[in-house]
Amino acid sequence: MxxxxxxxxxxxxxxxxxxxxxxxxxxxxxxxxxxxxxxxxxxxxxxxxxxxxxxxxxxxxxxxxxxxxxxxxxxxxxxxxxxxxxxxxxxxxxxMESESVAFNVTMQSSPLGKRTSERLAQILDRIGLADRPEEAASHLSxxxxxxLAIARAIYKxxxxxxxxxxxxxxxxxxxxxxxxxxxxxxxxxxxxxxxxxxxxxxxxxxxxxxxxxxxxxx
Ligand SMILES: Nc1ncnc2c1ncn2[C@@H]1O[C@H](COP(=O)(O)OP(=O)(O)OP(=O)(O)O)[C@@H](O)[C@H]1O
Ligand SMILES: [Mg+2]
Structure with missing residues (x-):
């Protein structure tokens, strides 16, 4: 912070x-x-x-x-x-509905660096979306x-x-x-x-x- x-x-x-x-x-x-x-x-x-x-x-x-x-x-x-x-x-x-879960958190397109990937994985785990980074956000409930919106704030x-x-x-x-x-x-x-x-x-x-x-x- x-x-x-x-x-x-x-x-x-x-x-x-x-x-x-x-x-x-x-x-x-x-x-x-x-x-x-x-x-x-x-x-x-x-x-x-x-x-x-x-x-x-x-x-x-x-x-x-x-x-x-x-x-x-x-x-x-x-x-x-x-x-x-x-x-x-x-x-x-x-x-952003048509973008992936990962993009919505990081606002970066792949490929992500090692540290970013690790941090992303940690945050997705925290919000219960660990196994869905590549999924389109439109699929989410x-x-x-x-x-996911909170994950973006954590990432930031x-x-x-x-x-x-x-x-x-x-x-x-x-x-x-x-x-x-x-x-x-x-x-x-x-x-x-x-x-x-x-x-x-x-x-x-x-x-x-x-x-x-x-x-x-x-
Ligand atoms: N852009 C706008 N144009 C006209 N009136 C507006 C606009 N934005 C808000 N208002 C009016 O301002 C008042 C307050 O709206 P606001 O959305 O801040 O209330 P709220 O407390 O968040 O309500 P809720 O609990 O329903 O979300 C309402 O009467 C609303 O109609
Ligand atoms: Mg309101």
């Missing part, structure tokens, strides 16, 4: 098409911590997650990374953040795709991982697996930010930010 990353919003509001979809949200996501963004459907969890991940411009307020304001940073700086530090496990998983050694409803639509066993994988990120110093309404996932988080209720609480 690279530089530890603290990401926060200060009084962030988002207005889309004249409608307020996020109002004055302040949340601080710290390294080695898993922060849950919680609230009813439509409250703005995904929107706030996207603001924190610099995927969505804010209408008001500030976004800070390690204390430095990045609210108005240009596209080059945002791309650097995404490339060097962040990993996203969003609701559609971000999987929803739960397997979810874990991302300092920040943004996950949107990581356990929705998974059965109890897969839910546990995904929660354990995400907990490992935080244990290793990573900043994990999760939008979720799953009680088991919420329970596993160190910090909870209820949308519309002021700052995050432990």
């Amino acid at each position: 690279g530089t530890p990353m603290q990401i926060e919003t200060q009084g962030v509001s988002v207005v889309i098409g004249g409608r307020s979809v996020l109002n004055n949200e302040s949340v601080r996501c710290t390294p080695a911590t898993m922060t849950a963004l919680v609230g009813p459907s439509g409250s703005g969890k995904t929107t706030l997650l996207h603001c924190l991940g610099l995927l969505l411009p804010v209408s008001q307020g500030q976004i800070l990374i390690n204390g430095k304001e990045v609210t108005k940073c240009g596209s080059a700086a945002r791309r650097r953040f995404w490339r060097d530090h962040a990993a996203f496990v969003l609701q559609d998983y971000g999987i 929803g739960g397997e795709k979810q874990r 050694r991302a300092a920040v991982v943004f996950v949107d409803e990581p356990t929705a639509s998974l059965d109890a066993i897969n839910r546990r697996k995904v929660i354990d994988l995400l907990t490992d990120f935080a244990t290793n110093g990573c900043t994990v930010v999760a939008s979720t309404h799953d009680p088991e996932m919420i329970e596993a988080c160190d910090k909870h930010h209820e949308i519309g209720s002021g700052p995050a609480v432990a």
Whole structure:
């Protein structure tokens, strides 16, 4: 993992098409911590997650990374953040369906070097896809795709991982697996930010930010 990353919003509001979809949200996501963004459907969890991940411009307020304001940073700086530090496990998983499992993790075409191959094998073993590196990602189930997206974040050694409803639509066993994988990120110093309404996932988080209720609480 690279530089530890603290990401926060200060009084962030988002207005889309004249409608307020996020109002004055302040949340601080710290390294080695898993922060849950919680609230009813439509409250703005995904929107706030996207603001924190610099995927969505804010209408008001500030976004800070390690204390430095990045609210108005240009596209080059945002791309650097995404490339060097962040990993996203969003609701559609971000999987390239026609590519292999191995490509989806490493983003490299074969042949892979010895060290990369070993690392890939280790990660695939960890997510339960050890015997399927060459298989097309389109063959995978929803739960397997979810874990594949997490494998990409592990491979990348991302300092920040943004996950949107990581356990929705998974059965109890897969839910546990995904929660354990995400907990490992935080244990290793990573900043994990999760939008979720799953009680088991919420329970596993160190910090909870209820949308519309002021700052995050432990
Ligand atoms: N691009 C958009 N255009 C218009 N409205 C939007 C857009 N994105 C989000 N919204 C609105 O903003 C509100 C918050 O949406 P968001 O997806 O953040 O909610 P959520 O808390 O993640 O909900 P869920 O639990 O259902 O995923 C919703 O009312 C939604 O309709
Ligand atoms: Mg959502």
